[in-house]
Amino acid sequence: MSDRKRTAGFYLLAGFFGLYVLFLYGPTITIAVLSFQGPNGGLTFPMNGHSLHWFANLFQPQMVGDFGGSLERSLLLGAMVMATTVVVSLAAGLAYRKRFKGDTPLFYLAVASLVVPSILVSLGIGLMFGQSGLDTAWYGSAYGAQLTWTLPFGLLIMFAVFSRFNPSYEEAARDLGASPWQTLRHVVLPIIAPSLLGVALFGFTLSYDEFARTLLTAGEDNTLPLEIYAMTTNITTPVLYALGTLTTAFSFVVIGSCIAAVLIIQRRRARRAA
Amino acid sequence: MSTRFDVELIAVTKRYGPTVAVDNIDLRIPEQSYCCLLGPSGCGKTTTLRMIAGHESVSDGDVLITDQNVTNLPPAKRGTAMMFQNYALFPHLNCVDNVAFGLKMRGVGKAPRQAQAHEFLGLTQMTAFADRLPSQLSGGQQQRVALARALITKPKVLLLDEPLSALDPFLRGRMREELKRLQSELGITFIHVTHSQEEAMALADLVVVMEGGRIQQADDPRHVFDRPKTAFVARFLGGHNLVPRDGGTELAVRTDRCRLFAIDETVEPSLSGAVSAIEYQGTRVQVTLDTDLGVRVVSHLPDEEFYVHPFHIGDRARLGWSHADAHPVIAN
Numbered sequence: 023m024s025d026r027k028r029t030a031g032f033y034l035l036a037g038f039f040g041l042y043v044l045f046l047y048g049p050t051i052t053i054a055v056l057s058f059q060g061p062n063g064g065l066t067f068p069m070n071g072h073s074l075h076w077f078a079n080l081f082q083p084q085m086v087g088d089f090g091g092s093l094e095r096s097l098l099l100g101a102m103v104m105a106t107t108v109v110v111s112l113a114a115g116l117a118y119r120k121r122f123k124g125d126t127p128l129f130y131l132a133v134a135s136l137v138v139p140s141i142l143v144s145l146g147i148g149l150m151f152g153q154s155g156l157d158t159a160w161y162g163s164a165y166g167a168q169l170t171w172t173l174p175f176g177l178l179i180m181f182a183v184f185s186r187f188n189p190s191y192e193e194a195a196r197d198l199g200a201s202p203w204q205t206l207r208h209v210v211l212p213i214i215a216p217s218l219l220g221v222a223l224f225g226f227t228l229s230y231d232e233f234a235r236t237l238l239t240a241g242e243d244n245t246l247p248l249e250i251y252a253m254t255t256n257i258t259t260p261v262l263y264a265l266g267t268l269t270t271a272f273s274f275v276v277i278g279s280c281i282a283a284v285l286i287i288q289r290r291r292a293r294r295a296a
Numbered sequence: 297m298s299t300r301f302d303v304e305l306i307a308v309t310k311r312y313g314p315t316v317a318v319d320n321i322d323l324r325i326p327e328q329s330y331c332c333l334l335g336p337s338g339c340g341k342t343t344t345l346r347m348i349a350g351h352e353s354v355s356d357g358d359v360l361i362t363d364q365n366v367t368n369l370p371p372a373k374r375g376t377a378m379m380f381q382n383y384a385l386f387p388h389l390n391c392v393d394n395v396a397f398g399l400k401m402r403g404v405g406k407a408p409r410q411a412q413a414h415e416f417l418g419l420t421q422m423t424a425f426a427d428r429l430p431s432q433l434s435g436g437q438q439q440r441v442a443l444a445r446a447l448i449t450k451p452k453v454l455l456l457d458e459p460l461s462a463l464d465p466f467l468r469g470r471m472r473e474e475l476k477r478l479q480s481e482l483g484i485t486f487i488h489v490t491h492s493q494e495e496a497m498a499l500a501d502l503v504v505v506m507e508g509g510r511i512q513q514a515d516d517p518r519h520v521f522d523r524p525k526t527a528f529v530a531r532f533l534g535g536h537n538l539v540p541r542d543g544g545t546e547l548a549v550r551t552d553r554c555r556l557f558a559i560d561e562t563v564e565p566s567l568s569g570a571v572s573a574i575e576y577q578g579t580r581v582q583v584t585l586d587t588d589l590g591v592r593v594v595s596h597l598p599d600e601e602f603y604v605h606p607f608h609i610g611d612r613a614r615l616g617w618s619h620a621d622a623h624p625v626i627a628n
Contacts, residue, residue, distance in 0.1 A: 188382070188384065190380045190384040191384050193378075193384065194385075196371050196372065197377060197446075198397050198445070198449060199402055200372075204401055208397075212386075215388075292429070
């Protein structure tokens, strides 16, 4: 098979894939490279020497707005959205394993917010808060706005998880005298733990880079994406690129540590078993 | 003669909406017996087992276990333990923790429950694999762990759902012997669901043949095979010819009690026809006859007998039997 001639279709598709990868990572890599621009360099190539000048510049608030504060808010908000998404999706996923009255309308109601344009969700929530005389804030209205995005996704993931979950595990637990709570705690949760970690990661990243839904709901204090957007309009130095590089690196660290956590759990189980 | 029963089903019915899965069955399983629920898929055998286990609610009727009505008790309060068809071993726990699970749920401390788990792994010869995860075991090994896990709760009745169907034929034979050995050593009742009549014959003290949610016949294997009550039982067990008679009954005659004769011999009772197939099967030869009545009958002849007067495909022949070997069965 291996010495069979590759067809024109193969090269066409391979070229297409190459372009796709270039589009995916090209901008990120370009920004990463430009963020090491020398102190006198500009926003575009060529590089005028290289330095860490712009990274240092990043941590001077007067230069680039409230980078530290917005990062902190985004991390906190991400954690809040993550925790809520995991708990609510898990509970909803468990509920949907049995049919109940009104389950189908409720499901459509829950996922409808995925098809509503996100800026409209943002606008609506912003208006609603305004009408009710409440202040919009990242920890209130923006938190709710982001949940309209992450909860339906979490629910859909849990559907997929439980459709593959063999109910005889629970019957076996019940047969061995486990209470419903013990069954959840000692059988269901450990078995679906990797999927729950996936939901958590998903919830966090969706929140962390969410823009449109947060735009009109965040109130006075910006989240990181909003802050970056504001910077692009009034900053014209490579400090912007330094920021991009740093946040991208942070995302990779988060994802990397999650993968590491899964690997460690797997290895520990295997070692205990050996 | 034992008069106590480990399991009694009284007019038990299971309905799913308009469909009746189990239709008003009565069954009494004597103590310390090996009982096989036998039938084709969809006959209600698994539903019956799951109702005994408490994993399926009973629509009507009562389930008694050692004289106690358990119809509305949860599975763990019935004195039963179930071994699931796919074994349902918890994939995240090693063998010891799987086996110790029932004790852990009952609040037994770590050291004593692990000691007991090792003891039960020993009972099923799995001590050497105590630290393995289920995914690191073969099908037969997983089954032994599942057995140990079910037995550690000291059940009075062990329920096995198609326990051998996932194993290869060689292993199936070995596990069959082992199940029988365990049952007699432990002195408890096993109820074993199977669609294999061979398995039921080999294992059971009591064979319960089911079809369409009803019990067709419940008896010891020799009785069931020698005196099938209905045409269904005779057909399902195999090894029987069914000869139509008047009055809604048929005659069942074991194929190994039927002999082949030349067409011009006077044999009574007999059926005439043409030989349509001959199969050599080692210890015996299977001859199929398309009779003039329109039914197809089979004779299993000892090989040496067949080769003294061999028949050939297309030969006219006569299949005869003795009156003593023919039993009327209800046609169904």
